[in-house]
Each structure stands twice: as structure tokens, then as C-alpha cells.
Amino acid sequence: MTFHSMWAELLPIGRSSASGGYRRFAWTGADTDCRAWFRQQAESRGLTCELDRNGNQWAWLGDPAAGDAVVTGSHLDSVPDGGAFDGPLGVVSSFAALDELRSRGARFTKPLAIVNFGDEEGARFGLACVGSRLAAGQLTVEQAHRLT
Numbered sequence: 001m002t003f004h005s006m007w008a009e010l011l012p013i014g015r016s017s018a019s020g021g022y023r024r025f026a027w028t029g030a031d032t033d034c035r036a037w038f039r040q041q042a043e044s045r046g047l048t049c050e051l052d053r054n055g056n057q058w059a060w061l062g063d064p065a066a067g068d069a070v071v072t073g074s075h076l077d078s079v080p081d082g083g084a085f086d087g088p089l090g091v092v093s094s095f096a097a098l099d100e101l102r103s104r105g106a107r108f109t110k111p112l113a114i115v116n117f118g119d120e121e122g123a124r125f126g127l128a129c130v131g132s133r134l135a136a137g138q139l140t141v142e143q144a145h146r147l148t
Contacts (some may be wrong), residue, residue, distance in 0.1 A: 001044065003096040009037060010088055014078065021081025026119035027055075035086075036075035038116045041095050047114070054144075055118035056135035061098070062111035069111040072097070075120035075131070082121070091116055130140075 014022045014030030024030040035057060041048040042059030050058045058064070074090025094114040117131035125147035133139035 001041070001095075001099070003092065005043065006092045006095060007084075008078075010034070010092070011084060013037070015084075016081060017069075017103070019081045020077040022084060023080060024087075025080075025123045026077045026121070027124065030093040031077055031118075035116070038076065038091065042114070045095070045098065053141075054131055054137055056131045057116040059114040059117070060111060060119060061108060061113070064111050064113065066111050069113055071113045071115055073113070073115035073117070075117045077119060077121050077123065079121045079123050087120060 001132065010126050013033045014024035022030075024034055038057050038059070039049045042057075045061075047057075047059040047061050050064075051144070052058060062069075068110070072090075072094045074094070075087040076091055078086060091114065098112070098114065117129070119125065119130040120128060120132060122128035122130065127133075127139075127147055130139060130144060134141070134144060
């Protein structure tokens, strides 16, 4: 799948007809559609897609248990009426980079993951970077459960 065709699939998801901006808030229907798109992208490339206990999606090439992984990606949620490229650019670019490396015959000696961090923009619960903070141990599960 090309960079442009990935964008074509994502562009209508969560777009507000009133403002023209995007409303891809975490844990909403638009977010569910974005997550389904991520899973489809991963599976179409033969990657193993996992959902961690924090709601982050991981698309793995190789065995994550081998350690010393290379991880790239971003998020798919948006701020209220955000732009099309904020967040998704990092995810789309990661899939496109993997496609390009494979087309050049690259050999991977370490596990590689593309990640979609959940609730990075903080549009629903007033705290940015929830998914990555949880993954890094900078936010506890108990603190996250108190977000409203």
C-alpha cells in the first residue's frame, strides 16, 4: 500500500463536516475506526498486532521477547478540530518506511514495532500522552483510572 493510499483511507475518519477539522478523540467511534485501520495495515504486512494493557497498539516484525527492539510510530487520536496529519503522520510514515526498507531488501536483526499510542492528545480526559506515559511508567494505572 502506498503512502497516498494509506492517507486516502484515513482522511475521512473523524472529519467534522461543520469545521473541516478532525475529532478523533480517544475511545470513541472514530478512534475505533482508526484502530481497525491500524490493525489492517499491520496484518496486510504480515506483522503481529497486539494491544497492551494500556490500550496501545503494537505491530511487530520479529519477536518482541528477543529484546533490544526498534520502535517507531505515533498516535491516531486528535485534538478538537485538529489537522489530518497530527499524530497519524508518524504512524503512516512508519508503515511507509517499513515498506520502503523491505522493497530495498533490508534485513532486520532486531525486532521492529510500529506503535499507535492511545489517548496521546488528551482531548477526552485533560491529560496528554496517556498511552506513552503509561508505557514509560510515568503514569500509574490507578492515576489513569481517575481521569474523567
